[in-house]
Amino acid sequence: xxxxxxxxxxxxxxxxxxxxxxxxxxxxxxxxxxxxxxxxxxxxxxxxxxxxxxxxxxxxxxxxxxxxxxxxxxxxxxxxxxxxxxxxxxxxxxxxxxxxxxxxxxxxxxxxxxxxxxxxxxxxxxxxxxxxxxxxxxxxxxxxxxxxxxxxxxxx
Numbered sequence: 103x104x105x106x107x108x109x110x111x112x113x114x115x116x117x118x119x120x121x122x123x124x125x126x127x128x129x130x131x132x133x134x135x136x137x138x139x140x141x142x143x144x145x146x147x148x149x150x151x152x153x154x155x156x157x158x159x160x161x162x163x164x165x166x167x168x169x170x171x172x173x174x175x176x177x178x179x180x181x182x183x184x185x186x187x188x189x190x191x192x193x194x195x196x197x198x199x200x201x202x203x204x205x206x207x208x209x210x211x212x213x214x215x216x217x218x219x220x221x222x223x224x225x226x227x228x229x230x231x232x233x234x235x236x237x238x239x240x241x242x243x244x245x246x247x248x249x250x251x252x253x254x255x256x257x258x
Contacts, residue, residue, distance in 0.1 A: 108159045152234060166233055174228045178235035185213040
């Protein structure tokens with residue numbers, strides 16, 4: 103929202119009980135965090151929220167300026183999600199201590215290397231333009247997930 107200068111209020115829930123109270127009032131088929139409430143319109147699910155905000159801000163260019171850029175952006179967003187999902191699943195696995203080295207060496211590092219190799223010589227992930235995948239990899243919730251994954255991996 104900051105990048106596209108879109109005004110918003112960021113609500114941080116103190117605990118599960120506070121979220122449960124709000125969740126019950128949303129009256130949507132799939133209540134989830136994050137969500138956007140704009141008058142009577144309520145949008146949930148991360149990708150739908152991002153697309154809605156970009157549409158409202160008139161910044162569809164961030165979804166990609168060409169078909170090739172849009173396709174690549176979706177591919178990169180999915181690849182980033184898969185990489186983070188592997189780390190988060192590892193953190194929640196009771197056998198994480200015995201699995202962590204294998205997952206990191208066989209999945210995480212090779213995936214990060216692919217991303218790194220892909221962006222060499224580019225201004226942004228999909229080329230010269232900022233697209234959703236760049237925002238996706240750097241958004242605060244991603245940072246929280248990365249921090250959580252790193253913390254889990256450093257457990258003794």
